[in-house]
Amino acid sequence: MKVEIRLPELGEDAEEKASVSRWLVNIGDIVNTGDDLIELTTDKAAFTVPCPQNGVVVELLVEEGDEVVAGDPLCILES
Amino acid sequence: MTENKTEQDVPSATPSKGALGEFPPWLRRPWGSGALFESTRNVVQGYRVHTVCQSARCPNQGDCWQRRTATFMILGNVCTRNCLFCSVRSGNPARNVDLEEPLRVAEAVRALSIRHAVITSVTRDDLHDGGAQQFLNTIRAIREINPHTTVEVLTPDFKGDVNAVRTVAEAYPEVFGHNIETVERLHAVLRRNGRLYEKSLSLLRFVSGFSDKIIVKSALMLGHGETRDEIVKTLQDLREVGCQVVAMGQYLRPTKSQRAVQRYITPDEFQELEQIAYSMGFLFVTAGPFVRSSYRAEEPISMLKEKRFGSVAR
Numbered sequence: 377m378k379v380e381i382r383l384p385e386l387g388e389d390a391e392e393k394a395s396v397s398r399w400l401v402n403i404g405d406i407v408n409t410g411d412d413l414i415e416l417t418t419d420k421a422a423f424t425v426p427c428p429q430n431g432v433v434v435e436l437l438v439e440e441g442d443e444v445v446a447g448d449p450l451c452i453l454e455s
Numbered sequence: 456m457t458e459n460k461t462e463q464d465v466p467s468a469t470p471s472k473g474a475l476g477e478f479p480p481w482l483r484r485p486w487g488s489g490a491l492f493e494s495t496r497n498v499v500q501g502y503r504v505h506t507v508c509q510s511a512r513c514p515n516q517g518d519c520w521q522r523r524t525a526t527f528m529i530l531g532n533v534c535t536r537n538c539l540f541c542s543v544r545s546g547n548p549a550r551n552v553d554l555e556e557p558l559r560v561a562e563a564v565r566a567l568s569i570r571h572a573v574i575t576s577v578t579r580d581d582l583h584d585g586g587a588q589q590f591l592n593t594i595r596a597i598r599e600i601n602p603h604t605t606v607e608v609l610t611p612d613f614k615g616d617v618n619a620v621r622t623v624a625e626a627y628p629e630v631f632g633h634n635i636e637t638v639e640r641l642h643a644v645l646r647r648n649g650r651l652y653e654k655s656l657s658l659l660r661f662v663s664g665f666s667d668k669i670i671v672k673s674a675l676m677l678g679h680g681e682t683r684d685e686i687v688k689t690l691q692d693l694r695e696v697g698c699q700v701v702a703m704g705q706y707l708r709p710t711k712s713q714r715a716v717q718r719y720i721t722p723d724e725f726q727e728l729e730q731i732a733y734s735m736g737f738l739f740v741t742a743g744p745f746v747r748s749s750y751r752a753e754e755p756i757s758m759l760k761e762k763r764f765g766s767v768a769r
Contacts, residue, residue: 383486384486384487384488384489384492384493385496386486386487386496386509386516386517387496387499387500387509388500388509389505389509389510389512389532389544390487390508390509390512390516391512391709391710415483416486417477417478418512419708419709419710419711420512420514420707420708420709420710421478421482421483421484421514421707422478422482422483422484423483423484423485423486423514423517424483424484424485424486425485425486425488426485426486426488426489428488428489
């Protein structure tokens with residue numbers, strides 16, 4: 377089953393916009409819950425986004441330099 | 456002696472724009488995610504409470520909320536001041552106070568099973584008591600329905616109004632925190648009022664003298680261009696007014712509208728500052744890039760109570 381992984385929402389007033397610094401996984405990688413998928417930067421700091429479930433990375437939907445907001449799809453996993 | 460070391464007040468070699476790839480490697484945090492994080496978010500939203508985690512865009516939000524803790528911000532989310540380092544919305548709350556807020560905060564504390572609740576607020580210069588009564592009511596409401604929870608407040612300066620400070624102190628929070636924020640010289644710049652430094656010290660002095668049952672705490676954000684000597688002087692001033700716990704962390708610009716970071720302090724420098732503070736007699740010191748006064752505030756509580764009220768007479 378293919379699953380779209382989205383940037384989690386932080387809630388009202390929180391920082392929800394970021395730019396993509398780099399992917400920490402490649403297409404074809406086996407990933408487990410908690411593995412860091414991608415590094416983002418906001419105005420304030422750098423963040424890593426952990427993988428919410430086990431699977432294999434089949435597609436990356438954003439690339440370095442892209443602006444992303446909470447709720448945006450980041451990649452697709454086959455699980 | 457490390458105390459005598461001086462640090463040049465120079466612009467750092469580290470770029471501070473906060474744009475792509477410019478943060479030093481130690482400034483990396485987990486983005487909030489996962490079931491525990493979501494459950495905290497649901498409680499915060501469900502009880503319609505504000506958190507400084509969100510309003511200040513705290514980089515620790517992911518870490519703390521995954522541990523099901525949050526720092527509640529009372530008296531709304533609109534501040535009457537406009538400090539250059541802070542992203543909390545500034546405006547005129549027109550003397551509005553939500554009288555049901557204390558109960559909602561207390562219920563959120565219960566829903567999250569928080570054992571050490573940290574309550575802070577926006578500054579409310581529009582209220583005659585600066586919101587002190589709301590602090591008192593919130594502490595009481597938390598205690599009422601969470602009898603085993605300890606309470607820490609992090610208050611504004613109440614414009615130096617002793618009666619307001621006394622109102623909060625009379626609720627006997629386990630910890631009374633008030634942040635000095637920065638060194639004396641930079642108050643004029645960052646807080647647009649140089650006299651606020653002395654006001655903050657007076658507040659801490661008052662609370663120290665009010666009761667030895669209350670642990671007095673303060674915090675400094677570093678990276679605004681302060682020198683090592685200025686930091687040490689500030690720590691000395693805090694000790695002199697009876698402050699026992701201090702936290703030091705890296706200032707990080709919340710958005711491009713706030714003041715740029717002047718310098719990134721390295722983890723080693725933070726460690727050194729921690730040692731300096733301990734050598735000055737603070738009971739508990741935390742220092743590190745992501746240290747905030749409320750970050751992991753629960754950790755020293757049992758130790759502090761023992762130190763303060765244990766069998767060893769003071």
